[in-house]
Amino acid sequence: MKRIADYAARSEKGDSREKNEDSWYANPEMGLFIIADGMGGHHGGEIASKLVVTRLPELINDGLLHHIDSHTEDETLDKLSMLLKELSTQVFNEGLMETGLHGMGATVVMALIHNGTAYIGHMGDSRLYLYRDNQLAAMTHDHSITQYLIDTGAITKEQARHHESHGRISQYAGMNGDPLPAVTSLTLQNKDRLLMCTDGLTGTVEESSIASLLEKVHELQNGCERLIALANQTNAKDNITVMLVDIN
Template sequence: MKYAFSACTDQGRVRSNNEDAVSIDHQAQVVVLADGMGGYNAGEVASHMATELIRTQMARWLAQAAQPLQSQQVRQALESCVEHANLAIFQAAQNHAQYSGMGTTVVASVLWDNQLMLAHVGDSRCYRLRAGQLLQITRDHSWLQEQIDAGLITPEQAAQSGQRNLVTRALGVEEDVLVESNGFTVEAHDLFLLCSDGLSEMVHDTNLSSILNTEATLEEKTQQLVDAANAHGGRDNISVVLIYADGPLPTRKRSLVSRLLGSA
């Protein structure tokens, strides 16, 4: 499968700085998005540490791993990279007073063998648009999601809550972190959206779907998503990555001579 990527991160209309970060390795097909938190500039430090460490370590592992690889190996490697980033952020927070209390959410992906491997912590999300239908394929690690899962509130009530930014997991907060990972089969023309909550809290899923279903280019859709979040208030930093599965890579046709030799 061949893929196209588009990314944008924006400060929004309220925050004084941007604590989101995005990092992409186009060759290794590794994408990482993070939403930092805590202290003056510390959230920015945490999110950049997460995106850079996970991207570089995962790309290096893919380049050096013995072939052929099994999907479970790739998924476990991605989990390990997220765990290593968590420890690095935690130790930096312990060793530098100005970084005390910093943390970050993260959603990391690897496109491998017609599969999307995802690992995430917190409420940064991944959606899939397939045949015009938008589906959130990550589950928020948040207080509200726990209330929904327990049947205490409805998703509609959660959408109106003032507690939407309370996450129950984040990188760097504790020495160990519980990473959630999943694998998804990719079909031709699938469109994946990775985003921070600066988009998902500002723009309803129906509006996200409307934008993603237009005939605009990938770059135009990326900007339209950011613009929509700002139009609805832009109360947080906004980060967006779009990944489009353009279809199977062409197979090299065997020449007449090679076919003849192969049948001899």
């Protein structure tokens, strides 16, 4: 089977964390790439993020890929939104199975690449960027308290990094209630690069610095390692996961 894209990924727990609650998944033949950032007491965060990267590929394979060629783009996005909601329900129900896991959850950001289009979905503050023609553009918009305050003009982006609500998210897999996943599509071009990451990167490193590094570094694995090193240089206090995807 032809590889739809080439990728590299790297995940580190960061200097201030005892464990890594991030998880990632990549299947270049399927064209599916996922990152999740877990949260919850005990081992809840680790379990929630692992559930995301194991259950979502199954849901997409069974509920979308078999019929995707007969769907319109809007129908595909609607179905993707439904599957992300189902994922959230599954994570929530797993959290009810054990007392110590109550309230566990995870962000999710994913891209499904099919016939020259990237179908993008997310909940939370893990992000997906498009790097094209030396320009970095965000394809997701954080579901977070600080992003809402930025949008309403209450605080600046710089103030958000140190705000008391930094890290609090409004949508995630495993939440109690119906989530509102964001879904969109992107028509891909040759030599496009996708950057997917948790807030361990974007919470400390400016987008301009990320773009500058991507302009200089072309090899995928080296790019991931350099981005994580950049986050660590800025005293990253969170788990850091980075994935780079080059479109074939």
